[in-house]
Amino acid sequence: MTATAELMDYSDVVARFDPVLGLEVHVELSTATKMFCGCANVFGGEPNTRVCPTCLGLPGSLPAVNGRAVESAIRIGLALNCQIAEWCRFARKNYFYPDMPKNFQTSQYDEPIAFDGYLDVVLEDGEIFRVGIERAHMEEDTGKSLHVGGATGRIHGAEHSLLDYNRAGVPLIEIVTKPITGAGERAPEVARAYVTALRDLLRALDVSDVRMDQGSLRCDANVSLMPKGAEVFGTRSETKNVNSLRSVERAVRYEMCRQGAVLTAGGTVVQETRHFDEATGSTSSGRRKETAEDYRYFPEPDLVPIAPAREWVEELRTTLPELPWERRRRAKEEWGLSDAELRDLVNAGALELVAETVEAGAAPGEARSWWVSYLAQQANVRGVELGDLEITPVQVARVTALVAEGSLTNKLARQVVDGVLDGEGEPDEVVEKRGLKVVSDDSALLTAIDEALAANADVADKIRSGKVAAAGAIVGAVMKATKGQADAKRVRELVLQRCGQS
Amino acid sequence: MGDLTRLTAAELAAKVHAREVTAVEVAQAHLDRIAAVDGRVHAFLHVDHEGALASARAVDEALDAGQAPASPLAGVPLALKDVFTTRDMPTTCGSKMLEGWVPPYDATVTRRLREAGVVILGKTNMDEFAMGSSTENSAYGPTRNPWDLDRIPGGSGGGSSAALAAFEAPLAIGTDTGGSIRQPGAVTGTVGAKPTYGGVSRYGLVAFSSSLDQGGPCGRTVLDTALLHEVIAGYDPLDSTSIDAPVPPVVAAAREGAAGDLAGVRVGVVREFAGEGYQPGVLAAFHAAVEQLRALGAEVVEVSCPNFTYALPAYYLIAPSECSSNLARFDAMRYGLRVGDDGSRSAEEVMALTREAGFGPEVKRRIMIGTYALSSGYYDAYYGQAQKVRTLISRDFAAAFERVDVLVSPTTPTTAFRIGERADDPMAMYLSDLCTIPSNLAGNASMSVPCGLAEEDGLPVGLQIMAPAMQDHRMYRVAAAYEVARDAGAGRLSDRVPEVGA
Numbered sequence A: 001m002t003a004t005a006e007l008m009d010y011s012d013v014v015a016r017f018d019p020v021l022g023l024e025v026h027v028e029l030s031t032a033t034k035m036f037c038g039c040a041n042v043f044g045g046e047p048n049t050r051v052c053p054t055c056l057g058l059p060g061s062l063p064a065v066n067g068r069a070v071e072s073a074i075r076i077g078l079a080l081n082c083q084i085a086e087w088c089r090f091a092r093k094n095y096f097y098p099d100m101p102k103n104f105q106t107s108q109y110d111e112p113i114a115f116d117g118y119l120d121v122v123l124e125d126g127e128i129f130r131v132g133i134e135r136a137h138m139e140e141d142t143g144k145s146l147h148v149g150g151a152t153g154r155i156h157g158a159e160h161s162l163l164d165y166n167r168a169g170v171p172l173i174e175i176v177t178k179p180i181t182g183a184g185e186r187a188p189e190v191a192r193a194y195v196t197a198l199r200d201l202l203r204a205l206d207v208s209d210v211r212m213d214q215g216s217l218r219c220d221a222n223v224s225l226m227p228k229g230a231e232v233f234g235t236r237s238e239t240k241n242v243n244s245l246r247s248v249e250r251a252v253r254y255e256m257c258r259q260g261a262v263l264t265a266g267g268t269v270v271q272e273t274r275h276f277d278e279a280t281g282s283t284s285s286g287r288r289k290e291t292a293e294d295y296r297y298f299p300e301p302d303l304v305p306i307a308p309a310r311e312w313v314e315e316l317r318t319t320l321p322e323l324p325w326e327r328r329r330r331a332k333e334e335w336g337l338s339d340a341e342l343r344d345l346v347n348a349g350a351l352e353l354v355a356e357t358v359e360a361g362a363a364p365g366e367a368r369s370w371w372v373s374y375l376a377q378q379a380n381v382r383g384v385e386l387g388d389l390e391i392t393p394v395q396v397a398r399v400t401a402l403v404a405e406g407s408l409t410n411k412l413a414r415q416v417v418d419g420v421l422d423g424e425g426e427p428d429e430v431v432e433k434r435g436l437k438v439v440s441d442d443s444a445l446l447t448a449i450d451e452a453l454a455a456n457a458d459v460a461d462k463i464r465s466g467k468v469a470a471a472g473a474i475v476g477a478v479m480k481a482t483k484g485q486a487d488a489k490r491v492r493e494l495v496l497q498r499c500g501q502s
Numbered sequence B: 001m002g003d004l005t006r007l008t009a010a011e012l013a014a015k016v017h018a019r020e021v022t023a024v025e026v027a028q029a030h031l032d033r034i035a036a037v038d039g040r041v042h043a044f045l046h047v048d049h050e051g052a053l054a055s056a057r058a059v060d061e062a063l064d065a066g067q068a069p070a071s072p073l074a075g076v077p078l079a080l081k082d083v084f085t086t087r088d089m090p091t092t093c094g095s096k097m098l099e100g101w102v103p104p105y106d107a108t109v110t111r112r113l114r115e116a117g118v119v120i121l122g123k124t125n126m127d128e129f130a131m132g133s134s135t136e137n138s139a140y141g142p143t144r145n146p147w148d149l150d151r152i153p154g155g156s157g158g159g160s161s162a163a164l165a166a167f168e169a170p171l172a173i174g175t176d177t178g179g180s181i182r183q184p185g186a187v188t189g190t191v192g193a194k195p196t197y198g199g200v201s202r203y204g205l206v207a208f209s210s211s212l213d214q215g216g217p218c219g220r221t222v223l224d225t226a227l228l229h230e231v232i233a234g235y236d237p238l239d240s241t242s243i244d245a246p247v248p249p250v251v252a253a254a255r256e257g258a259a260g261d262l263a264g265v266r267v268g269v270v271r272e273f274a275g276e277g278y279q280p281g282v283l284a285a286f287h288a289a290v291e292q293l294r295a296l297g298a299e300v301v302e303v304s305c306p307n308f309t310y311a312l313p314a315y316y317l318i319a320p321s322e323c324s325s326n327l328a329r330f331d332a333m334r335y336g337l338r339v340g341d342d343g344s345r346s347a348e349e350v351m352a353l354t355r356e357a358g359f360g361p362e363v364k365r366r367i368m369i370g371t372y373a374l375s376s377g378y379y380d381a382y383y384g385q386a387q388k389v390r391t392l393i394s395r396d397f398a399a400a401f402e403r404v405d406v407l408v409s410p411t412t413p414t415t416a417f418r419i420g421e422r423a424d425d426p427m428a429m430y431l432s433d434l435c436t437i438p439s440n441l442a443g444n445a446s447m448s449v450p451c452g453l454a455e456e457d458g459l460p461v462g463l464q465i466m467a468p469a470m471q472d473h474r475m476y477r478v479a480a481a482y483e484v485a486r487d488a489g490a491g492r493l494s495d496r497v498p499e500v501g502a
């Protein structure tokens, strides 16, 4: 392991150099089956259980393209403002690695399905930065190696390795940016904003889980520096293992500071792969790429070319969802949110849930309040994502409606929601089963009040004698008797009436 | 009952279906024949006595129960080239690399045979991974030509052809990448057809060169071959390159041809396939066959296909390139041979040691040629150029088929050479496939039918008949007509083979 690298002060780096970024994002598609076979495409599972002759690369097996994956690729391409190839092929990328069953990856080379697009990303201050998209192509994921016995979990020093091919053949889309120039000191922020925007876009397209922690969205960051005003790019490093949005920003910033120090000291940046360490926020040298690896690409002879009909492409264009940032702007305006409120909503992952709740008839304020406070709390307590709670926006809307019509108090409403979350059925069923309806029938209340007054004759006398404050004890007794389902205010009115004080 | 092994598949099927003999008796007769002669011929790598008798019994039971035969070939035994996966038998591809490997799945061809009630006797010998023209490259020792045990049976499917010629099986399956069905057919006096590329599924056919490989039927008569063709052919969604269209009516064409009238059929003699390097006896037999076609009413013209001369060099770039990638999966990680795994070596070292030990010299030669041809900087000059030649050859075929219905040539320039004769001269060996390769590069249909014996050595000569893609029935019609005329008076050519070891 090399000693900690010299780092240059960030403000000095951006004063002297222009950074150039290139971001490669791999996205695992959430299709039902794998890219070239019928195996289930599900994260994890007992090792080597989601495999078949094709994704294990057994002799004689052949691939067959998953049409849904092609469809997703085209929709992603369209959402990234790309051209969609009229005719393209898969290619074999040849290299030996134990977690790759055929020792070649079926990918695309010089004929990607989508190319030449852009993504406009919104920075913190609202400025829009346009990131050019070089290409988006289809390929298959590899299996996973688990290196046992070493200190680092890397292959170096390991005693042996275990291979799990469940992930082998999972459909991937690799999205490559054009060189990102002109970001200057905001380069790390741009990198983060780009990956964030891409993640949100893919989520809106409903093509991927986009879970960076599970590897369904993976980012490699290429960073180079050139002296301010120069036109020739510097030598780049490629940082891998960047597993969160925050890490994207940190890794780019770290590399800028490291390369700045190297260049300022008169050294040269080595073209290499570097690994990002979440714990220290630093990168360390990995494999050197002195000569470009020769993957001996050639067209995949086991698959026929893909020629998406223009009508199909146009049809898919009509399925594109509203872009996330447009969606947000609209929500902000329609619901009258402040910037902070919008941010909380987005950060909680509640925007769509609130929107659907509003669509189901709830008032925006009520809907937002339920999702960002009580339900967010419940999600936390139950250890699930907000969207995975066992309650639908329609059900939440029904609860708000019951409150609005006076059938439920807020406190009762929370109990109804608890019932729904616990699987007791629809809100109305929970109200019924748990007997949670507000008691608004005066005759029922009067019976309870009379009973309470009789049982507390001394208190009753005090009230009758004008000590109105004593009514609280009777109200409490009535509320207890009605299990809290009475409207306390109404009870108080009736108590005073009964005692001739109103 | 007579000697069942001397009957054709059509005759055997008729007897079994009429319950004159049982499928078990037929299978047993062939198993006995294998036991008697295969020690000298070595056509089989694996004989499945139990499995063969069990499937024969199943056919008998179904017929006894009054069911219609599962196919016109139900109950007929067959020898399967050891390059198709079989879940109940090893699949070695003639290589040490896969010694003892029993695949977990059946090839589509295997499955179709089973569903048709064809009785698989065992797996036949072949050049390692189908690379060769003599079956001398098998890691399990050469197969011998029943016409002369000191000579090669052709290759790579020498085991299948020898099994037919030695009456060990009435039907066999081969694969043809550059002539591996037709050339063995020619030198053993048997019939072999390479269907149109995409006509027979490649799923479960262990790949040598994906864009050239084609499984196909072999028999002792044209009709038997056609019957088998219809059993194994047809669209398969598991093979993306298989053609989604009705199977050409080859059986009807064979029956039509057997009527002996070729009036109106235009036959083109390929000018480029004659002359220097061709054995005089081969040319004489070929010319006699052409005269025979004319006598049957065919209109014979000479046709020039100038680019056929470049077929051989183009083939020896494309096939090795694809093979270098296809055979990368044999790396000791998941199945097959593993060498050097003593706990001290890395996966990479084990891969290298295994590939060093597991592959024979011809396979290594082609992997190296292919790796080189695909390397960056050489790709355009080699693989790219070869693909252009491929296009030119397709154009030659297209132009020729404007003028004629079928093309004819000798199948191979010489009769069977002696074992060892060309073992140290790869170029001389490669010339065996001179005439057969163009149809692999263009993907059209082609077959070899015996056309007599060469004067100088008394060994069989093959007549190659080529037809346009998906017009396989044309060549069957011509072949069947020729076969009838050839045997008129003299009796079946295949019956003139000397008794093995006599």
Ligand SMILES: [Zn+2]
Binding pocket: A034, A037, A038, A039, A050, A051, A052, A053, A054, A055, A056, A169
């Ligand atoms: Zn699979």
